[in-house]
Amino acid sequence: MSNKEFEQQLQRNLSALPDDIQPERDLWPGIEHALGQTPENSTQKRATGYWGMAAATATIGLMGWLGLSQLPVTSDAEQLAQVLSQQHQQQKQALLASFDGQPALTDNWQQQVDELDGAAAAIKQALKEDPNNPALLRMLQQVYQQQIDLIERVHAPTWQKI
């Protein structure tokens, strides 16, 4: 069949695309919740910001050391991953406690948190098999940071410029 036929068929299909598709879940409660918040009045956000700053400082120090030194021998590399995990768990629990009872913007954020936990577990497993790989440690740190960002974002939406 010719290119011309394809173009004609494509135009017909484009014209037939629906203008309107409805989401599966109710999005309004999350929006309404966010409308009540402003960047200025969110003490919750400021508090979590301090947490993020403290964790970031600690992590930057840790990762800076990672970048400047040779990767430690196997057992030390595993220890480093453990320290990273413990530090992350503490920060995560404190964050979740501070947002306890506060409605989240999305319903599936827990699922996303779980998926990131799964990714972290996979990286830790890979680290056991390839302990001399600094990229894996950096990936682990980034997955943890992603999780913290996610928890903060769904509970304290930030404003972007349109």
Next chain:
Amino acid sequence: MQTQGQLIEAKEQFAERGLLSLVEAVKQGDRQAYHKLYQMHLGQVYALCYRLTADRALAEDATQEVFIQLWRKLDNYRGDAKFSTWLHSVTSNVCVSYMRKQRGWWQRMFNLESTDAVHEVAEGSAGDVDLDTYIRRLPERARMVFVLHAVEGYRHEEIAQLLDMAVGSSKAQFHRAKQLLSEWMGYE
């Protein structure tokens, strides 16, 4: 005697005037008016977000982000263009920005190409096509360019600016999208 075309035009103008008074109420902080505006445009905003992201959950989050920002930025709407046209532009900008924030690191690191449609499309035939399903199956950059150009009517220069790519890349991605669609629709 009025033609049918004139009648439709008059009806549209009347609807647009009603919409503008709703927008004015929202600008004054009327939450109920905003809920009504949301209900009127939810489907159109979500449709665009879903086509751009190809992921229901991400599209839902992006749709929320659009309406959260819209509430604060509605003062920027001066009535120069139709409200729906302006809203499409806002939606494209916010959704692309949201996708960049959400997926940027994750995809770079793991090179993921996850869309809802990856597993839902069988080889098609020319006569029976669900174009939306094929669009969701396209690779991300090709899909975004295709949606913005073919569905939303953006020029390649505008797409290049929005997606932070060269104009030539936008054209190349569009060509790639059409090639894939042609193949899936049984034309190659």
